[in-house]
Amino acid sequence: MTTEPYPTAGVQDKDARNSDTLARDKVGDDAEMQRILHRETHSSRAGVAGLAAALVIAVCVYALLESAVRAIGQPPWLIDPQTAAERLIALPQGISLLLLGSIGGVVTMVGLFFFLNAVLPGRRARHILHDARTAVVVDDEVMASALARRARIAANVGQEQVMVVVSRNLVVVNVRPTSGIPVQPEAVQAAVQEELDNMGLSPDLNIRVNVAASGVIGA
Amino acid sequence: MNGTPRTLNRILIGTLGVILIAIGLLLLMLATIPAVASWWQGWSGGAWARTQELLAQTRFPGRSESWLWIVVAVVLALIIGAMVAWVAQQGKGRANDLVVDTDDGDAEGTVVIGGGVAEQALKAALADRQDLAGVSVATYDVKGRPGLRIRIEPRQGVEPQVLAAEISRLIEALDAVIGKRTPVLVHIASGARAKLTRAERVR
Numbered sequence: 001m002t003t004e005p006y007p008t009a010g011v012q013d014k015d016a017r018n019s020d021t022l023a024r025d026k027v028g029d030d031a032e033m034q035r036i037l038h039r040e041t042h043s044s045r046a047g048v049a050g051l052a053a054a055l056v057i058a059v060c061v062y063a064l065l066e067s068a069v070r071a072i073g074q075p076p077w078l079i080d081p082q083t084a085a086e087r088l089i090a091l092p093q094g095i096s097l098l099l100l101g102s103i104g105g106v107v108t109m110v111g112l113f114f115f116l117n118a119v120l121p122g123r124r125a126r127h128i129l130h131d132a133r134t135a136v137v138v139d140d141e142v143m144a145s146a147l148a149r150r151a152r153i154a155a156n157v158g159q160e161q162v163m164v165v166v167s168r169n170l171v172v173v174n175v176r177p178t179s180g181i182p183v184q185p186e187a188v189q190a191a192v193q194e195e196l197d198n199m200g201l202s203p204d205l206n207i208r209v210n211v212a213a214s215g216v217i218g219a
Numbered sequence: 220m221n222g223t224p225r226t227l228n229r230i231l232i233g234t235l236g237v238i239l240i241a242i243g244l245l246l247l248m249l250a251t252i253p254a255v256a257s258w259w260q261g262w263s264g265g266a267w268a269r270t271q272e273l274l275a276q277t278r279f280p281g282r283s284e285s286w287l288w289i290v291v292a293v294v295l296a297l298i299i300g301a302m303v304a305w306v307a308q309q310g311k312g313r314a315n316d317l318v319v320d321t322d323d324g325d326a327e328g329t330v331v332i333g334g335g336v337a338e339q340a341l342k343a344a345l346a347d348r349q350d351l352a353g354v355s356v357a358t359y360d361v362k363g364r365p366g367l368r369i370r371i372e373p374r375q376g377v378e379p380q381v382l383a384a385e386i387s388r389l390i391e392a393l394d395a396v397i398g399k400r401t402p403v404l405v406h407i408a409s410g411a412r413a414k415l416t417r418a419e420r421v422r
Contacts, residue, residue, distance in 0.1 A: 036361065036404050044223040045232060046309040052235045053302040061303070064295040071288035072299030085270075089263045090248045092256050104246025111239025129253045131385050133390055134403040141409035142373060149376035199380045 033135045040137045043122035052114060123168065127201040140166040143199065147171060147192050151209075154191030155183045161216055171196065171207045179215030221359055222312030227302050231305065314360040317367075334358030337367055337393055337401070344389050350377045353410060366402035372410045379407045 062078075069076055076083075092100055127143060129136040148164040151173050155162065163174045173192055177183040189209045196205060246254040274285040318332040340419045353372040358365055367390075373382055383405060390403050396409040 032361065032364075032402055035364070036402060039225070040404060040406065042225075044221075044225055044309070046223050048232055049228045049309055050306055052232050053306045056235065057299050057302045060295045060299045064292055064299070067288050067291045067295065071284060071286075071292055073282070073284050085267050089260060089267055097250045099376030100249055101250035104243045104248075104250060106243070107239055107246060111236045111241075111243055113236070114232050115236025115240060118229045118236060129379055129407070131383050131387050131405075133387045134405050136379075136381070136384075136386075136407065138379045138407040139409045142377075142379050142407050144397065145375040145409070146378045158271040166227040173365075195378070198378070 010021065015137065035127050037135050037137065040135070041124055041126050041128060043124055043183065045117060045122060048114065048117045125166075125168075127166075127203070127205075130200045130202065138199075138201070143201070144171075146199075147173070147195055150191050151175065151188050151196040156181070156186045157183065158216075167207070169203060169205060171205050173209045176212040177215045179217045181215075183211050185209045185211050222308075223310055223312050224308050226307070227308070312360045314365045317358060317365050317401060318397055332397060334365065334367075337397070338345045340393060340396075341367075341369060341389060345371065345386075350374055350382075361402055364402065366404065368404045368406065370406045370408055372408050382407060 065085055066076055066079070066081055070081055087094055125140040126137045127140065144164040144166045147166070147201050148162045150160045151164065152159060155177070157175060157178055161176045161178070165172045171192065173188060175183050175188060187200050192207050192209070194205065245259075251257055271335065274287055277285045277287045279286055315334055316331050317334045317337050320330040338358065341356045342354055345351060350373055351371055352374050355370045357368050359364075359368055369386060371382065371386070373379070386405050394400050
């Protein structure tokens, strides 16, 4: 790297108190780091929470308006609570069955969306990179582009001829060879494997290399 | 790394989901099964009759309206307030200070190192790098202790482990300067800027 970081001289001449503080602070770091890493690799559901809150607020504001209007004895805005209750009791009369059924279907779907969001683990497309000092998480896309670069060099093809898809436990490397120049899948596999080993990620990943049957002309 | 209440999020979202599923399934069954329709009309009719009785008992003296409507309005306002408070909890936890040291030393007073020190130092150290499309550093409160969150967006093809090791060295230097190990999270991210800029072909 070409940049000069801020004074690294401090590493050498730290005094006794300094190193003592560093050692003391290390206690409890591992559990703390694990917690941070878990939080970073799983969704916080903040967006869905905002959506849910907005939905509840909208319903409550309308109900608040109607009940406040009712409390002070004014005419209702859209529907009087009394009429609304009577219509609800009369269901399924007063509305076409098809419409009622489809409203029910939509509401169930929305409910399922919220429920599954709450229950599923909510993993993000990220992997943990092991480092002695810091907690490092890497987006799968960053890994994919680094692996693609390595695979491209190993296969000796152009940038457009390699596509790498990284999922939680699997790396799929798709290579389209240049027409007339065969690609050795083993070589690509070995190169990608070496790069992956260098990264030292968890959870572990398997590699699958697909070499396309048809080549690219003029690449 | 921020203080989003994740368990609360899951509980509240799950509860809302279950309620909506129940309502939706009830509507579906009302539309399709006649037996459910007759049960519903009997059950809800009874419930509404009891409610009306209750409303009649709780009238304002001399007026036709029940004060229960005011209770309902207050409860709804409380729910709205709770929802706003819940949303306000999301993503909180930014901190200002990296070190607050009150003990030892002969002089009176405290030593405070602002989070800006680490943020500016790291940003400056990473600013000129050609293989990064963006850097942002923020200080967060991690269970009462300050922690740093570094988000870097490398260009396409940059090896994350090399980047992580270099950041790690910078952090160790920072530890020595500040005299305290802060928990650090490095997020090597892919963003729009990293995607749109071309990959470095020659390195």
